[in-house]
Amino acid sequence: MLEQIKLHNFKSHKNTQLNFDRSRLHALVGKNSSGKTSVLQALYYLSQLTNSEAKNIFHNERAPQFITTIGQDNMSVTASGFWGDNERQNWEASYNWQSEATRQGIPTVLWEPDETPKFWVQSGRLRKPIFTSLSNAPKFIRESLDSAVHLNLAVTNLTKAAYSDAIKPLIEFDGSGLAPTLDYLRGEAIEQFQLLQEMLKRIVPGVREIGVRRAKVTVDRQRLIEVDGKSISYVENQEIVGQEVVLNMNSGDRIPAHAISEGTMLALGLLTVLMSPDRPNLVLLDDVEQGLHPKAQRELIAVFKEIVQQNNNLQIIFSTHSPYIVDELTASQVHVLSNTKSGFTRSKRLDEHPDVEWAKQTLTTGEFWDAEGEDWVLAGEIDD
Numbered sequence: 001m002l003e004q005i006k007l008h009n010f011k012s013h014k015n016t017q018l019n020f021d022r023s024r025l026h027a028l029v030g031k032n033s034s035g036k037t038s039v040l041q042a043l044y045y046l047s048q049l050t051n052s053e054a055k056n057i058f059h060n061e062r063a064p065q066f067i068t069t070i071g072q073d074n075m076s077v078t079a080s081g082f083w084g085d086n087e088r089q090n091w092e093a094s095y096n097w098q099s100e101a102t103r104q105g106i107p108t109v110l111w112e113p114d115e116t117p118k119f120w121v122q123s124g125r126l127r128k129p130i131f132t133s134l135s136n137a138p139k140f141i142r143e144s145l146d147s148a149v150h151l152n153l154a155v156t157n158l159t160k161a162a163y164s165d166a167i168k169p170l171i172e173f174d175g176s177g178l179a180p181t182l183d184y185l186r187g188e189a190i191e192q193f194q195l196l197q198e199m200l201k202r203i204v205p206g207v208r209e210i211g212v213r214r215a216k217v218t219v220d221r222q223r224l225i226e227v228d229g230k231s232i233s234y235v236e237n238q239e240i241v242g243q244e245v246v247l248n249m250n251s252g253d254r255i256p257a258h259a260i261s262e263g264t265m266l267a268l269g270l271l272t273v274l275m276s277p278d279r280p281n282l283v284l285l286d287d288v289e290q291g292l293h294p295k296a297q298r299e300l301i302a303v304f305k306e307i308v309q310q311n312n313n314l315q316i317i318f319s320t321h322s323p324y325i326v327d328e329l330t331a332s333q334v335h336v337l338s339n340t341k342s343g344f345t346r347s348k349r350l351d352e353h354p355d356v357e358w359a360k361q362t363l364t365t366g367e368f369w370d371a372e373g374e375d376w377v378l379a380g381e382i383d384d
Contacts, residue, residue, distance in 0.1 A: 002043075002081040002144070002282065002315055009069040010077055012040040013360070014344040021332040024308045024315040025301075029326060030337030030374050035345035036319040039151055039337075040284040041067075042077045046134075047148030047282060048110055049095060050141075064097035069344075073099040073318075083140035083313070091141045093134060109136040148282035149173070149273060155291075159257035159263045161215035163242030168278060175269050179243035179257075182272060183212040189277045196275040197305075203271075203292070203299045204264045210249035217242035246350045263291030267300060274307050274314075285318035294324040301328035323366030331365055333354055338374035348377045 007013035007196045012035045020026050028036040037165055048057045054162035058064050068075040070155050078094035094109040109131045134142060150173060157175035168188075172179050185193040193210075202205050216239055245257040245268070259267060274283065289297045305328075320326065326334055331351035338346050349371060350356065353376060360369040 001083070001313070002079055004080045005039065005043060006076075007039065008077070009041055009072040009075040011035065011043050011067055011069065012339065012343055012345045013038060013042075014072075015345050016345050019348055020317075021330075023333050025304055025328070025329070025333060026315075026317045027326060027334050028317065028319045028330055028337060029321070029369060030332060031157075031339070031349045032338040034339055034374070035347075036337055037286055038317065038345070039167075040286060040317065043282065044148055044150035044284055046077055046079055046093060047096060047145040048376055049134045050137070050146045051135065053134060054095060054109060058097075065099065068097065074206050077199035079145070081144055089140045091138070091144060093137065093141055093145065108132060109134055111141055128198055132231075141374065144171050144281060147264040147278070147280040147283060149272070149280045150284040150286075151268045151273060151332045153290075154287040155262045155265050158269045159245070160259070161217050161242050161244035163217040163219055163240055170230055170276070170278070171269060171273050178272060179212055179215075179245050181276070182210065182245060183243045185272070185276070186210075186212060187265055192277060195273050199203070199275075200264075200268055200319050203267045203296050204248045204261075204302060207247055207264065210248065211248065211254065212243045213246050213247040213254070214241055215244040215323045216240075261291065263293070264294060266290050267292065270300075270301070274304075274316075279314065280312065281313045283314070283316045285316065288318040288320050289322040289325050289330050292332070294322075297324045298328055300355055301325055324353065325366070327364045329365055331360070334365060334369060336349070336369065336374050336377050338377040338381065340378060
């Protein structure tokens with residue numbers, strides 16, 4: 001389980017530290033551009049390093065120099081936590097980048113399990129070995145971070161007919177692939193599918209049944225032709241049979257996904273990820289309340305709590321602007337982010353507010369945050 005993350009010179013986070021309680025359900029709140037999504041991105045990049053080299057994670061628009069705080073020549077993200085309850089194993093993992101010529105701007109990765117760290121002797125001095133991925137890290141570190149998902153679901157993608165040739169289809173970051181994933185759950189994980197359906201009906205009472213039907217899908221196929229003895233690659237559009245989501249609602253049967261409300265489809269997408277048999281241990285969600293009525297928002301968090309309780313290794317971290325969502329959490333589950341005049345992010349847990357004990361007696365968590373806002377996070381600090 002993740003217990004702490006430190007961001008140093010990562011986008012607007014010059015020096016940010018978040019400490020997570022044991023609830024495994026955590027909200028990031030704050031004004032627009034306060035650095036909430038950056039926290040989720042930083043964690044997601046770390047998780048990707050369990051299966052891929054740093055050079056594959058940090059490239060193009062994600063190149064280290066573009067996600068490093070403006071004016072700085074180094075960046076690091078460090079996460080720490082533990083794995084297992086009976087035989088707890090503490091761990092720490094990080095990725096770092098420096099623009100020094102000797103490092104050639106290549107990100108490096110470090111980890112440290114709860115044991116005497118191994119060092120290499122180089123030029124008569126002790127020096128930690130340098131790696132470019134977490135693939136060789138101890139298994140419990142990889143299990144803690146492996147297969148994390150960062151979701152920013154788009155309704156247009158959730159409602160599209162789709163095709164997958166994967167044995168176990170998965171929803172993509174943007175919501176693509178919902179129909180094949182539901183079709184797999186319906187056929188191969190019937191109990192999970194039924195639970196998912198019941199949870200969606202709680203959040204959106206107008207839903208009666210989730211369905212999937214066959215639909216035409218246009219896919220791009222990579223082809224090769226040979227011209228004058230040379231192979232030339234080209235893309236061919238091909239129409240094949242895939243699936244699309246349909247819902248039985250109180251208002252009618254077999255309603256196609258594109259005719260369903262935004263909030264209903266977003267809730268269905270989130271639940272499909274969380275109820276998958278290959279559920280990740282870390283789920284990172286942007287703007288979790290999109291399109292949902294306040295009562296549905298409350299029910300969504302109630303469902304999240306149940307899913308977390310049933311899965312000991314699952315942890316959900318999400319950003320939100322809704323006091324109704326925050327109402328369902330305790331102050332220690334809420335991380336308040338704010339920006340200094342220079343644009344740097346500062347963060348404190350809501351239970352660090354000086355009036356938190358008084359607030360517990362008179363206000364809900366959402367009311368307390370709504371009344372106090374974010375300015376208190378900067379109280380007494382000197383701007384950078």
